[in-house]
Amino acid sequence: MAKLFSPITFKDMTLQNRIVMSPMCMYSSINEDGKLTPFHMTHYISRAAGKVGLIILEATAVQTAGRISAQDLGIWNDEHTDGLSDLVTQLHAYGSKAGIQLAHAGRKAQDEEVIYAPSSLAFNDSYKQPSELDKSGINEVIEAFRKAAKRSKDANFDMVEIHAAHGYLINQFLSPLSNKRTDEYGGNRENRFRLLKEIVEATKKEFTGPIFVRISADEYHEDGNKEDDFIFYARQLKELGIDLIDCSTGGVVPARINPYPGYQIKHCETIKHQANIPTGAVGLITSGIQAEEIIQNNRADLIFIGRSLLKNPYWAKEAADELGYPLEAPKQYERGWK
Ligand code: FNR
Secondary structure, eight states: OOGGGSOEEETTEEESSSEEEOOOOOOOOSTTOOOOOHHHHHHHHHHHHTTOSEEEEEEEESSGGGOSSTTSEEOSSGGGHHHHHHHHHHHHHTTOEEEEEEEOOGGGOOSOSSOEESSSOOSSTTSOOOEEOOHHHHHHHHHHHHHHHHHHHHTTOSEEEEEEOTTSHHHHHHOTTTOOOOSTTSSSHHHHHHHHHHHHHHHHHHOOSOEEEEEESOOSSTTSOOHHHHHHHHHHHHHTTOOEEEEEOOOSSOOOOOOOTTTTHHHHHHHHHHHTOOEEEESSOOSHHHHHHHHHTTSOSEEEEOHHHHHOTTHHHHHHHHHTOOOOSSGGGHHHHO
């Protein structure tokens, strides 16, 4: 029982359990400098004290033009490394491993004057019309991911996650709904995958630890990528040496989503078995028993928890109690929890 609390290893990173803090933007940098604030430190360190196996920092912009908002965290500059490194040291002190989600918002950047996308199509009426990225702009994006991967390594992160989901730049390239290019980055799925492939290759040059990729495995649109396409991307990512596919959904075009407990797990399970690659399940997983079922039935390898960890930094303890697992989290609180 309690496989949720069994360790798992990816390359040189061993997690104490299968619980991951899902990346969640806090929009809390000040002065538009992309730096961590005391809020970020408290926010992440308290989840490490709560024995989360892996903490993945929120979508962190690799270029200023790739910020969702002016308050996003950033890793576009060497000046970001020291602050991030201090946070990683603290997370390690509590036994958690530390990751960072590397991101570019593309046409979903909201506070920038000029925004970029594979094609000049706005997300909807309330977003700006993006400029189409030319080849040199694409090369700059890839280079920005490479440098961000180098800074992640310098800051001692154990892993990085490439954000290719939720309709941000990489997802915009992957989807036929937002990518109408006629060059080698558009058209068939091999071409639409090219930007992600080149970003993975650039990341691997600098970062030798585990690399995860978050995808949106359902576009909720009949002309979007289909299950077969996501299996194709996952197989390609496996060949490129990616360690885990984190399976989310949606965001590439406006769509109505009907969320229910575990609503994204079916995609995660399909990709895991069809592409033979570890996966992470996310989306309305709220109890220890629900998480345990997913792991025991081999539907996913890791459980990403979002909102439940915002509500309760000690969610892991709650899940352990439910499963009858003796988790010390943290030991200073033990007397109060007896
Ligand atoms: C998110 N989510 C998200 N996803 C992501 O890949 N990068 C991000 O930076 C964010 N930011 C973010 C902020 C906030 C406040 C929320 C609530 C969510 C999505 C998140 O990681 C997760 O996939 C969803 O919240 C679904 O999981 P839960 O919350 O149902 O456990």
